[in-house]
Amino acid sequence: MSHVTAVSFSPTGGSQKGALSIARELDPNCSFLDLTLQPPAAREPFGPTDLVVFGAPVYSGRLPSPAAARFSMLRGQNTPCIVTVTYGNRDFDDALLELAQLVTPLGFRPIAAAALVAQHTYGEIAVGRPDQADLEQNVLxxxxxxxxxxxxxxxxxxxxxxYPYREGGAGAFHPRTSEACVHCGTCVRECPVGAIDAEDPSRIDAAHCLSCFRCIKVCPTKAKNMDTPAYRTFAAAFSLKLRERRDNLYLL
Ligand SMILES: Cc1cc2nc3c(=O)[nH]c(=O)nc-3n(C[C@H](O)[C@H](O)[C@H](O)COP(=O)(O)O)c2cc1C
Structure with missing residues (x-):
């Protein structure tokens, strides 16, 4: 094997952590292709002696559509790969199968797969995961x-x-913007799908917003928020429902 590359789409970093922890153990000099903010630049296909570790989150039991679209632009040449999806302690449903079936016709050959748990975007679920124990399991x-x-x-x-996969889709929570917004443009630059208006960052294109909450996470003044009664009620109930720790699944 000549070279390992981790490829991820990861708005809040969980999938990236998972894919990178596996790739780094396989090859401390691995490359990293981050497709969170843009599609891949034109490049040569990966070769038969490369190894690619794919990582994407689970959204409603499926791959987020931009992850699928951006991964679809890559090509392998009978390139071995590890497919991983990262989910927030509910379920990964059809997402791992979808990822394996997405990359196979592109010239990648899944030789291993994993469904990993990370903190959920919403509420207080699987807080702090992946933790030390998760990362040690990834190394093994x-x-x-x-x-x-x-x-x-x-x-x-x-x-x-x-297959057919379950109906997926992005969430319906579109972040709000408080008066603390200083129009610094961070959320505009960091939105994975360009859904935030550059002139008026309080305007979010609901048709494109993934509800990934990356804007909330990166906002330096904490202006971006999801501080609504409806969200708070949902998040509290959801957190209670999913409080039991789920295990990572590793398949060889
Ligand atoms: C719109 C949306 C839908 C989600 N759907 C699921 C789901 O079906 N099952 C689950 O366990 N977690 C779900 N999650 C939680 C994410 O999979 C989890 O937080 C993951 O770590 C996010 O990956 P990232 O940190 O790489 O962005 C969802 C999150 C979002 C934003």
Whole structure:
């Protein structure tokens, strides 16, 4: 294997952490292709001796559509890959299967897969995850993948999920903007889908907003928020419902 590349779409960083922790264990000099803010630049296909670690979040049991669209622009040449999705302690439903089936016709060959838990975007769910224990498990998994590759293993992992996939979609929470906004433009630049108006950042294009809350996370003055009674009620109930810790799933 010549070179490992982690490729992720990760508005709040959970999927990136997962993919990178696996890629770095496989190759401390791995490359990183971050597709959160833009599609990939034109590039040569990955080769048969490369290894790609894909990472994307689960949105409503599916891949977020920009993640699918941006990954679709990459090509492999019978390139082994590890597919990972990261979810917020509810379920990953069809997203891992969708990712494997998305990249296969592009020339990638899934040799391992993982569904990893990270803090949920909403409420207080799986706070602090991936934690130390998660990252240690990722390292062990990477070592097992290395072993499989060294032994010439090519069997694809059996990935749970249904096809046709369940109905996906972005969330319906579109962040608000308080008077603390200083029009610095951070949220405009950092929105994965360019949904925030550059002239008036309080205007969010609801048709494109993913409800990923990246703008809330990056806002330096905490002006971006989801501080509404409806959201607070939902978040409290959802957090209660999903309080039981779920385990990562590793498939070889
Ligand atoms: C619109 C939306 C839908 C989501 N749907 C699910 C879901 O179906 N199951 C789940 O467990 N987590 C779900 N989550 C939580 C994310 O998968 C989780 O927070 C993930 O870590 C986000 O990845 P990122 O940090 O790489 O952006 C959803 C989050 C958002 C914003």
């Amino acid at each position: 998994f990477a070592q097992q993948v290395r072993q499989k590759l060294d032994q010439g293993g090519t069997t694809p992992p059996a990935i749970p999920g249904n």
